[in-house]
Amino acid sequence: MIYKIALDGPSGAGKSTLAKNIASALNIVYVDTGALYRSVGLYMQKNSILPENTQGVIAALPKVKLQMKFLDGTQHIYLCGEDVKDSIRTPEISMYASKVSAIPEVRTFLLNTQRDIAKTTSVIMDGRDIGTVIFPDADVKIFLTASLEARARRRTEELAQKGINEPYEKVLAEMKERDSNDSTRKVAPAVAAKDAILLDNSDFSLEQTFQAALSIIKSRLAL
Ligand code: DC
Numbered sequence: 001m002i003y004k005i006a007l008d009g010p011s012g013a014g015k016s017t018l019a020k021n022i023a024s025a026l027n028i029v030y031v032d033t034g035a036l037y038r039s040v041g042l043y044m045q046k047n048s049i050l051p052e053n054t055q056g057v058i059a060a061l062p063k064v065k066l067q068m069k070f071l072d073g074t075q076h077i078y079l080c081g082e083d084v085k086d087s088i089r090t091p092e093i094s095m096y097a098s099k100v101s102a103i104p105e106v107r108t109f110l111l112n113t114q115r116d117i118a119k120t121t122s123v124i125m126d127g128r129d130i131g132t133v134i135f136p137d138a139d140v141k142i143f144l145t146a147s148l149e150a151r152a153r154r155r156t157e158e159l160a161q162k163g164i165n166e167p168y169e170k171v172l173a174e175m176k177e178r179d180s181n182d183s184t185r186k187v188a189p190a191v192a193a194k195d196a197i198l199l200d201n202s203d204f205s206l207e208q209t210f211q212a213a214l215s216i217i218k219s220r221l222a223l
Contacts, residue, residue, distance in 0.1 A: 003028075003221060005124040006131035007213075009144035010179050010190060011094070012151030014201060014209060015126040018144060021210050022124050022217065024073065031068070031117055032075055033127035033134070034097065036110045038088035039066055039079045041096030051099030058105045066113065091159070091166060091174060098178045101128075102185040128182055131193035140220040142213055143192035146202040151175060 005022070007015050016032055023030035041051060043064045049056040067078040076085050087093070100106050107129075114134050117123060125134065131141035146154075152172035159166050182190040192198060197216050201209040217223070 003122045003139040004135050006138035006141045007126040012155040013144045013146050019124045019126045028122040031125040035077045037097040037101040041100050051096045061109050098181045104187045128190035129188035131196050133188045140217050141193050141196035143196040144199050150202045
C-alpha cells in the first residue's frame, strides 16, 4: 500500500525531527519541502536578487535547477549541481525562504517536484501547505504546533548546536515575523487543513510527540 502523510505547522514546531522519526519507524521516505523553498532563497541570495524583488525572483526561476536525492534515508538537495543541505540552514536563508515562498510563481514552480516524489513511494512530507494544496487527498494530515516561545527556545538551541549563536530574543522576533509572513500570505497560507488533526506539543518531549503522532497515523491507516 502506498500512502501519504502530510505534516504541516509553523517553524520550530519540531516537524522535521518528528517526520524523520516517523519515516524510520514506518520505513517510508521523509521529504522536507522547506528545503526546496530554502534552496530557491539561497539561489537568490547568491545571485544578489533580493527576495522582495518579486519580478527579479520570477525571472530567475528557470535558472534554479533543483534535484532531491535520498541517500541512506537522508534527503540531499542539489542546487545547480551543488549539495546545499547545510548552507540553506542559516537564519538569513530562513528569511529569504519565507519571503520567496509568498510568491505564487515560486509555489507553482515547486509543485510538481513535491507531487512527483509521492507517486512511487509512501512518504511523510513536512511543510506548510501539504495537507491543503500539495496533497489534499493525503491519507493522514497532522498540523503540529507549539507556542511561539517554545518554538523560539527550541530553535535557539538547535542553532547553538550548529555553532550559530543567536540570542533568544532575536530568534523569537524573527520567528514571529516568519509566522506572520507564512500564515497571512495570499497563496497557500500556513493553516491547518479542515480535516487535519491538531497536535500541540508545547509541553511534550520528543518521545511524547513521536508517540502521539504515531498513534494518530496508525489508527488512520489501520496499521
Ligand atoms: O520548514 P522551513 O522552516 O524549512 O521552511 C522555510 C520557509 O519556507 C518557511 O518560512 C515557509 C516556507 N515553506 C512554505 O511556504 N511551504 C512549505 N511547504 C514549506 C516551507
